[in-house]
Amino acid sequence: MTKNRYLKNVATLKLDTEKCTGCGMCETVCPHSVFIFKEGKAIISDLDACMECGACALNCPAGALSVKSGVGCAAAVINAALGRTSSECCCCANEKESAKISLKKDSQ
Numbered sequence: 089m090t091k092n093r094y095l096k097n098v099a100t101l102k103l104d105t106e107k108c109t110g111c112g113m114c115e116t117v118c119p120h121s122v123f124i125f126k127e128g129k130a131i132i133s134d135l136d137a138c139m140e141c142g143a144c145a146l147n148c149p150a151g152a153l154s155v156k157s158g159v160g161c162a163a164a165v166i167n168a169a170l171g172r173t174s175s176e177c178c179c180c181a182n183e184k185e186s187a188k189i190s191l192k193k194d195s196q
Contacts, residue, residue: 099138100156105129107152114144114153 101122110128115121119141124133130152132138138155145153 096136099135099140100154101132101135101138101140101144102154103130103132104152104154105131107150109150109152111149113147113149117143117147119143 108129110125110130112125112130114130115123115125120134120137120139122132122134122138123130123144125131140155140157142155142157145155
């Protein structure tokens with residue numbers, strides 16, 4: 089599977105490692121595998137793969153993540169217009185609804 093690529097160094101995703109508790113929710117909800125974990129903390133491993141859907145920030149219980157929606161989606165549209173990639177982007181259809189991707193932890 090080809091990994092989605094967006095414009096280099098434009099994603100607004102920020103991670104405050106001091107606030108990160110290492111719960112893993114960001115890695116679970118991220119559709120593009122932007123995060124990895126090292127020494128019990130999240131690390132942004134591939135910023136240019138971020139499409140800025142906001143799922144990670146919305147689901148981070150520690151408030152360690154922030155992102156402004158849109159730049160990744162714009163890049164997808166530009167790249168598609170240039171024939172480089174598909175313009176499919178889960179946050180373009182309805183930004184507010186797609187950002188509501190949420191997972192509930194099992195209470196077991």
